Amino acid sequence: MRRFLDLADLSRDEVLDLLALAQSLQDKPQPNALAGKILGLVFFNPSLRTLASFQAGMSRLGGDSFVITPGQGTWQLETRLNAVMNGSSAEHIREGIPVLASYCDALGVRAFAEGRNLQADLAETLFGMIDGLCDKPLVNLESAVNHPCQALADWRTLDELRVPRRGKFVLSWAYHPRPLPLAVPAATLHMAAMRGMEVVVLRPEGFALPDALMEKARQAAAAAGGAVSETTDRAAALAGADVLYAKEWGTTTYYGDVEADARLRAELGDWCVRERWFAGAAPEAKLMHCLPVRRNVAVADEVLDGPRAVVKREAFNRLVVQMAVLHRMLA
Amino acid sequence: MRRFLDLADLSRDEVLDLLALAQSLQDKPQPNALAGKILGLVFFNPSLRTLASFQAGMSRLGGDSFVITPGQGTWQLETRLNAVMNGSSAEHIREGIPVLASYCDALGVRAFAEGRNLQADLAETLFGMIDGLCDKPLVNLESAVNHPCQALADWRTLDELRVPRRGKFVLSWAYHPRPLPLAVPAATLHMAAMRGMEVVVLRPEGFALPDALMEKARQAAAAAGGAVSETTDRAAALAGADVLYAKEWGTTTYYGDVEADARLRAELGDWCVRERWFAGAAPEAKLMHCLPVRRNVAVADEVLDGPRAVVKREAFNRLVVQMAVLHRMLA
Amino acid sequence: MRRFLDLADLSRDEVLDLLALAQSLQDKPQPNALAGKILGLVFFNPSLRTLASFQAGMSRLGGDSFVITPGQGTWQLETRLNAVMNGSSAEHIREGIPVLASYCDALGVRAFAEGRNLQADLAETLFGMIDGLCDKPLVNLESAVNHPCQALADWRTLDELRVPRRGKFVLSWAYHPRPLPLAVPAATLHMAAMRGMEVVVLRPEGFALPDALMEKARQAAAAAGGAVSETTDRAAALAGADVLYAKEWGTTTYYGDVEADARLRAELGDWCVRERWFAGAAPEAKLMHCLPVRRNVAVADEVLDGPRAVVKREAFNRLVVQMAVLHRMLA
Numbered sequence: 001m002r003r004f005l006d007l008a009d010l011s012r013d014e015v016l017d018l019l020a021l022a023q024s025l026q027d028k029p030q031p032n033a034l035a036g037k038i039l040g041l042v043f044f045n046p047s048l049r050t051l052a053s054f055q056a057g058m059s060r061l062g063g064d065s066f067v068i069t070p071g072q073g074t075w076q077l078e079t080r081l082n083a084v085m086n087g088s089s090a091e092h093i094r095e096g097i098p099v100l101a102s103y104c105d106a107l108g109v110r111a112f113a114e115g116r117n118l119q120a121d122l123a124e125t126l127f128g129m130i131d132g133l134c135d136k137p138l139v140n141l142e143s144a145v146n147h148p149c150q151a152l153a154d155w156r157t158l159d160e161l162r163v164p165r166r167g168k169f170v171l172s173w174a175y176h177p178r179p180l181p182l183a184v185p186a187a188t189l190h191m192a193a194m195r196g197m198e199v200v201v202l203r204p205e206g207f208a209l210p211d212a213l214m215e216k217a218r219q220a221a222a223a224a225g226g227a228v229s230e231t232t233d234r235a236a237a238l239a240g241a242d243v244l245y246a247k248e249w250g251t252t253t254y255y256g257d258v259e260a261d262a263r264l265r266a267e268l269g270d271w272c273v274r275e276r277w278f279a280g281a282a283p284e285a286k287l288m289h290c291l292p293v294r295r296n297v298a299v300a301d302e303v304l305d306g307p308r309a310v311v312k313r314e315a316f317n318r319l320v321v322q323m324a325v326l327h328r329m330l331a
Numbered sequence: 332m333r334r335f336l337d338l339a340d341l342s343r344d345e346v347l348d349l350l351a352l353a354q355s356l357q358d359k360p361q362p363n364a365l366a367g368k369i370l371g372l373v374f375f376n377p378s379l380r381t382l383a384s385f386q387a388g389m390s391r392l393g394g395d396s397f398v399i400t401p402g403q404g405t406w407q408l409e410t411r412l413n414a415v416m417n418g419s420s421a422e423h424i425r426e427g428i429p430v431l432a433s434y435c436d437a438l439g440v441r442a443f444a445e446g447r448n449l450q451a452d453l454a455e456t457l458f459g460m461i462d463g464l465c466d467k468p469l470v471n472l473e474s475a476v477n478h479p480c481q482a483l484a485d486w487r488t489l490d491e492l493r494v495p496r497r498g499k500f501v502l503s504w505a506y507h508p509r510p511l512p513l514a515v516p517a518a519t520l521h522m523a524a525m526r527g528m529e530v531v532v533l534r535p536e537g538f539a540l541p542d543a544l545m546e547k548a549r550q551a552a553a554a555a556g557g558a559v560s561e562t563t564d565r566a567a568a569l570a571g572a573d574v575l576y577a578k579e580w581g582t583t584t585y586y587g588d589v590e591a592d593a594r595l596r597a598e599l600g601d602w603c604v605r606e607r608w609f610a611g612a613a614p615e616a617k618l619m620h621c622l623p624v625r626r627n628v629a630v631a632d633e634v635l636d637g638p639r640a641v642v643k644r645e646a647f648n649r650l651v652v653q654m655a656v657l658h659r660m661l662a
Numbered sequence: 663m664r665r666f667l668d669l670a671d672l673s674r675d676e677v678l679d680l681l682a683l684a685q686s687l688q689d690k691p692q693p694n695a696l697a698g699k700i701l702g703l704v705f706f707n708p709s710l711r712t713l714a715s716f717q718a719g720m721s722r723l724g725g726d727s728f729v730i731t732p733g734q735g736t737w738q739l740e741t742r743l744n745a746v747m748n749g750s751s752a753e754h755i756r757e758g759i760p761v762l763a764s765y766c767d768a769l770g771v772r773a774f775a776e777g778r779n780l781q782a783d784l785a786e787t788l789f790g791m792i793d794g795l796c797d798k799p800l801v802n803l804e805s806a807v808n809h810p811c812q813a814l815a816d817w818r819t820l821d822e823l824r825v826p827r828r829g830k831f832v833l834s835w836a837y838h839p840r841p842l843p844l845a846v847p848a849a850t851l852h853m854a855a856m857r858g859m860e861v862v863v864l865r866p867e868g869f870a871l872p873d874a875l876m877e878k879a880r881q882a883a884a885a886a887g888g889a890v891s892e893t894t895d896r897a898a899a900l901a902g903a904d905v906l907y908a909k910e911w912g913t914t915t916y917y918g919d920v921e922a923d924a925r926l927r928a929e930l931g932d933w934c935v936r937e938r939w940f941a942g943a944a945p946e947a948k949l950m951h952c953l954p955v956r957r958n959v960a961v962a963d964e965v966l967d968g969p970r971a972v973v974k975r976e977a978f979n980r981l982v983v984q985m986a987v988l989h990r991m992l993a
Contacts, residue, residue, distance in 0.1 A: 031367045036693045038721050040714060048405045048422065049430060052371060052397050056434040059369050059395035064721035066714050069404045073731045074710045075954065084958040086839050091710065091954030094966070099711060099953065099977040103718040177417050291430065292406065292422030296415040304425070315430040362698045379736045379753065380761060383702060383728050387765040390700050390726035400735045508748050622761065623737065623753030627746040635756070646761040 001328045005131065005140040007148045007191055008216065012224065015194070019156055022324035025061075033331045034063030040104035041141070042097075043069045044077070044111040049291060050141050050149070053319040054108060057326055060319075068100060079111075079126055097133040106137035106329050113144035113181040118255040121145055121182070122212050137329040139322075145213065147183045149325070150290050151191035153317035157310060158195065158243070160317075161286060165196045166226065167242035170285075172234075173203035174298040175271040179250020179261040184290045186213045188245055189228070193217040196224035202237040203230065204271065206253040206264045234277065241282040246273045246289045248298055273299040278308065286310050332659045336462065336471040338479045338522055339547065343555060346525070350487055353655035356392075364662045365394030371435035372472070373428075374400045375408070375442040380622060381472050381480070384650040385439055388657055391650075399431060410442075410457055428464040437468035437660050444475035444512040449586040452476055452513070453543050468660040470653075476544065478514045480656070481621050482522035484648035488641060489526065489574070491648075492617060496527045497557065498573035501616075503565075504534035505629040506602040510581020510592040515621045517544045519576055520559070524548040527555035533568035534561065535602065537584040537595045565608065572613040577604045577620045579629055604630040609639065617641050663990045667793065667802040669810045669853055670878065674886065677856070681818055684986035687723075695993045696725030702766035703803070704759075705731045706739070706773040711953060712803050712811070715981040716770055719988055722981075730762060741773075741788055759795040768799035768991050775806035775843040780917040783807055783844070784874050799991040801984075807875065809845045811987070812952050813853035815979035819972060820857065820905070822979075823948060827858045828888065829904035832947075834896075835865035836960040837933040841912020841923040846952045848875045850907055851890070855879040858886035864899035865892065866933065868915040868926045900943040907950040908935045908961055935961040940970065948972050 007015060039058045041051065051067065058065045070077045077096050078089035085092065101107050109130050113121040127143035140148055163169075169192040171185060185201075189209065192199045199221065201209055208214075208230060217228045231237050238244065254260035278285055287309045293299050303309055338346060370389045372382065382398065389396045401408045408427050409420035416423065432438050440461050444452040458474035471479055494500075500523040502516060516532075520540065523530045530552065532540055539545075539561060548559045562568050569575065585591035609616055618640045624630050634640055669677060701720045703713065713729065720727045732739045739758050740751035747754065763769050771792050775783040789805035802810055825831075831854040833847060847863075851871065854861045861883065863871055870876075870892060879890045893899050900906065916922035940947055949971045955961050965971055 029367075036691075036722065038718050040718075043404060046404055046406050048399060048427060051404070052399055052431055052434045055395075055397040056369050056371075059397075060367065064395075064717075064726075066717040066721075067404075068710060068714055072404050073705060073708060073713070073729075073734050075708050078957070082958070082963060085956035086959050090956065092957050094957070095953055095955065095973060095977075096710060098974050100714055102974065102978040103714045103981050291426055293426065294416035294421065295409070295423050295425070296413070297417050301413060311426060312429050312433065315426075316433040319434050360698075374735060377735060377737050379730060379758060382735070383730055383762055383765045386726075386728040387700050387702075390728075391698065395726075398735075403735050622757055624757065625747035625752065626740070626754050626756070627744070628748050632744060642757060643760050643764065646757070647764040650765050 002137050003131070004148055004325050004329070005127070005138065006146050007151045007187065007194060008220065012194065015152070015155065018152065018321065018324045018328065019159065021327060022156060022321045025323050025327060026320055030061060032062040033327055034058065034061040037063040037330045038104040039063060039065040039326065040100050040107045041065055041067045042100060042107065042109045043067065047110060049315050049318055050110060053322055057319055057323040061323060061326060063330070079129070093130060094133060097130055098135065101134045101136040104136060106139065106326065107134050108139040108141045110141035111143055113183065115181060115250070116256040118210060118252065122210060139325060142183050145182050145186040147187040149318060149322055150184060151187040152321040153314055154188060154288060155191055155195055156317045156321055157288065157314045160313070161310065163242045167197055168200065168240050169197040169243045169245065170200045170202055170237050170241045171245045171247065172237070172273070173207050173271060174246040174248050174273060175265065175268055176248035176294060176298055179258065180248045182209070182213070182249050185209060185247045185249050188247065189213060189217045190220055193221035193226055193228050194224055196226040198226060199228045200237045201230040202234060204232060204268055206251045207249065208252055210252055235281060238277060238281040238285070241285045243286045243288055244273065244282070246287065246299055272297055273303050275302050275306070288314060291315055333468050335479055335656050335660070336458070336469065337477050338482045338518065338525060339551065343525065346483070346486065349483065349652065349655045349659065350490065352658060353487060353652045356654050356658060357651055361392060363393040364658055365389065365392040368394040368661045369435040370394060370396040370657065371431050371438045372396055372398045373431060373438065373440045374398065378441060380646050380649055381441060384653055388650055388654040392654060392657060394661070410460070424461065425464060428461055429466070432465045432467040435467060437470065437657065438465050439470040439472045441472035442474055444514065446512060446581070447587040449541060449583065453541060470656060473514050476513050476517040478518040480649060480653055481515055482518040483652040484645055485519060485619060486522055486526055487648045487652055488619065488645045491644070492641065494573045498528055499531065499571050500528040500574045500576065501531045501533055501568050501572045502576045502578065503568070503604070504538050504602060505577040505579050505604055506596065506599055507579035507625060507629055510589065511579045513540070513544070513580050516540060516578045516580050519578065520544060520548045521551055524552035524557055524559050525555055527557040529557060530559045531568045532561040533565060535563060535599055537582045538580065539583055541583055566612060569608060569612040569616070572616045574617050574619055575604065575613070577618065577630055603628060604634050606633045606637070619645060622646055664799050666810055666987050666991070667789070667800065668808050669813045669849065669856060670882065674856065677814070677817065680814065680983065680986050680990065681821065683989060684818060684983045687985050687989060688982055692723060694724040695989055696720060696723040699725040699992045700766040701725060701727040701988065702762045702769045703727055703729045704762060704769065704771045705729065709772060711977050711980055712772060715984055719981055719985040723985060723988060725992070741791070755792065756795060759792055760797065763796045763798040766798060768801065768988065769796050770801040770803045772803035773805055775845065777843060777912070778918040780872060780914065784872060801987060804845050807844050807848040809849040811980060811984055812846060813849040814983040815976055816850060816950060817853055817857055818979045818983055819950065819976045822975070823972065825904045829859055830862065830902055831859040831905045831907065832862045832864055832899050832903045833907045833909065834899070834935070835869050835933055836908040836910050836935055837927065837930055838910035838956060838960055841920065842910045844871070844875070844911050847871060847909045847911050850909065851875060851879045852882055855883035855888055855890050856886055858888040860888060861890045862899045863892040864896060866894060866930055868913045869911065870914055872914055896939065897943060900939060900947070903944040903947045905948045905950055906935065909952065910960055934959055935965050937964050937968070950976055953977055
């Protein structure tokens with residue numbers, strides 16, 4: 001495996017194989033599998049779980065890693081083609097990425113959406129450039145509209161919880177003070193569809209996921225025997241749900257318009273997940289979230305501190321599945 | 332050993348055992364003792380020695396480490412219980428600490444005093460929460476009122492210098508432009524008392540160490556056959572001293588009141604340790620300091636560059652004793 | 663080898679030996695050569711290649727490393743002798759450097775020119791202090807007027823390209839929005855002269871390299887059978903060139919005067935290397951640059967994306983030659 005950029009690049013069987021490898025590495029550690037191998041990690045955007053879990057994962061497999069954080073110890077990197085670089089960026093990714101790739105055996109890159117042009121972000125314009133510049137195995141640590149490591153970890157979490165393949169999976173918009181990117185909702189939606197679930201996207205007006213993402217999920221669902229729908233009706237969405245996956249994202253109707261987004265979300269403070277959401281409709285439903293989560297803003301303490309929250313297990317599974325990805329790439 | 336939070340949690344024999352283990356690891360390195368083990372390091376506050384010595388210590392024992400610095404590559408972490416997180420912090424330690432602990436075999440955390448409420452800081456409210464959130468071995472890398480790694484390194488330094496168990500140990504307040512936390516004076520005071528020394532706390536009016544810290548030290552002294560007293564009289568304190576341990580801290584009379592602190596310290600610029608402090612009274616006394624030290628503000632060049640300063644040896648001993656702590660926890 | 667501070671400290675044979683060792687480590691990796699060894703890296707200034715290549719190089723040789731970045735997770739370090747430290751710096755290098763050295767087996771330090779006093783920078787006043795404070799092997803990761811790792815990597819690149827020992831090497835000033843230090847032009851000039859090349863320094867008025875640097879290069883050229891000259895005539899310089907090495911630096915006539923520098927360079931925007939520079943005069947010439955390079959400001963896309971640019975190979979060779987330096991110091 002030379003690329004881990006999108007769960008959709010893998011067949012269902014390949015996903016299941018990766019999950020089996022993850023379990024096998026848990027059951028029977030291979031502390032020397034990646035001896036002498038080096039992972040380079042480049043963070044254009046902040047990280048906690050991704051940094052720690054990839055560094056720990058390489059260590060657990062006997063390898064090593066280095067971290068580059070543009071703007072923190074390293075200058076800003078320019079990403080625009082043909083830029084006249086007389087501003088704050090001292091180096092272009094056209095040099096930076098190939099050079100860093102030449103120092104390591106695999107590269108992981110985090111580069112969020114620019115959040116101005118929806119079509120450019122949906123096209124993964126920036127990550128596509130990075131892909132083309134890297135002649136080593138490449139891992140997507142979160143791009144404009146994807147986060148395959150999170151998706152794979154969440155799939156494993158669903159399996160561990162014995163959520164049925166055909167179970168009901170509600171991806172719900174949640175409140176946040178600012179518009180966040182579409183990477184996790186896009187990856188989550190597709191993953192649940194690819195797993196074969198009955199997926200419902202619950203979101204207020206103005207926050208529908210873009211057609212291209214919905215259509216991609218519908219195709220994955222069709223292939224796996226599941227279904228994808230969307231609604232603004234919370235009660236209908238939650239009725240009989242096995243899982244509520246909460247996630248914050250920005251307006252898609254006025255994509256990139258921070259003021260329009262602020263006006264829309266000013267009325268949406270009650271999209272903070274609370275216990276009463278589940279009463280009656282889905283008393284046993286699990287609460288998933290990729291973290292970081294703003295307590296009492298996106299999800300209430302009462303939910304995060306109760307038995308339905310499995311967010312810490314999701315985060316631990318990041319380590320577990322990423323070790324499988326690294327092993328498949330480098331062992 | 333699952334916790335290294337306070338030297339007072341150990342018996343005197345356990346401290347001596349740790350120091351013996353430290354020496355043994357110096358005499359006979361164990362470069363594979365912690366093979367496959369991972370230390371997570373979380374720095375809510377800046378670090379130089381602690382970061383470098385813990386990373387080097389893990390490496391020397393065959394293990395590995397990762398570093399998380401909230402605010403530097405990682406977002407701010409919220410610490411207040413029940414906070415409505417609509418501000419600058421993107422994640423709560425109630426998620427962050429358990430998740431990071433799940434990636435490693437032991438966690439080290441640095442979290443200074445908040446410096447507003449003396450009782451809350453004395454109670455180690457924040458570190459107590461962190462302790463409760465971490466299901467892996469935990470090392471205190473400096474908390475509100477403790478710094479056991481520094482205390483253990485200083486004990487070793489005193490032993491190396493053959494300072495008598497009953498020797499005279501003067502902990503002296505020193506000038507600094509701003510009020511610093513009580514962690515090092517608290518830990519140093521207790522360590523010297525627990526070692527059985529004649530401990531004198533020398534400080535100006537307004538900077539007495541809190542009763543709770545003095546009482547804890549008196550009890551340790553009583554058990555070890557030493558004594559603890561305090562004074563504002565520099566000449567009396569230094570007479571016959573074996574060690575002057577200089578340390579900066581903020582007013583305790585007006586704890587958390589930066590303006591009152593500034594008024595008090597405006598008159599205290601002569602609390603910069605100089606050679607004339609020692610003349611006659613304690614010509615052979617050693618000068619200790621935990622570092623970082625502001626030259627010619629807290630301690631003069633003439634002292635730091637002369638033979639009585641042992642500050643670099645103290646810093647080296649951080650590495651030595653921390654390897655013993657890690658070995659005891661993880662080997 | 664206890665120091666790698668200046669290529670001029672080595673004989674020509676010693677340089678050739680290092681390059682041979684570099685090749686040998688490429689041909690036949692030694693993944694355990696530095697097992698148990700630790701490299702400390704201190705970055706007073708930002709880094710990308712240097713950080714990643716030294717960490718990767720230690721890993722590839724079986725060793726480990728830690729990174730300290732004053733101002734990023736670590737407080738500012740004071741460098742002035744006899745400073746009264748009541749400002750923003752919390753620790754002096756007189757403590758910081760020896761303490762960090764005590765934690766590792768070799769130390770690498772990056773400390774750019776202060777850029778105010780040419781004589782002080784030419785004298786390597788700051789790096790000289792660091793040298794005197796470090797009792798472990800020390801690597802210059804770029805100092806006021808030197809960058810021996812870059813120079814050694816570039817020598818290797820010239821060898822790989824089969825550029826003749828007596829070939830024509832043009833070091834050309836290139837445009838940049840701000841005055842940059844002299845470290846790379848100084849190191850490059852000396853390296854090419856020491857290799858025995860016909861070296862021409864091409865630069866506008868006001869940017870002549872200081873006499874001391876020119877004289878050092880002339881002596882190296884004399885010993886190696888080469889020559890050193892300088893000119894403002896681009897066509898004459900480029901005629902028959904084997905290599906154009908582009909580099910940005912600040913005015914030397916008005917050293918440290920940012921306004922005078924800005925006035926001078928306001929007219930020099932056409933010192934952006936373009937393909938037309940080479941047409942006729944040197945169609946086969948290679949374009950070298952140490953990176954980071956501002957595209958379309960210092961060097962045009964058309965050059966960097968064409969076949970004459972070897973900048974990524976130079977960067978890869980940083981890793982290769984630094985492994986030889988580390989091996990020579992620590993194996």
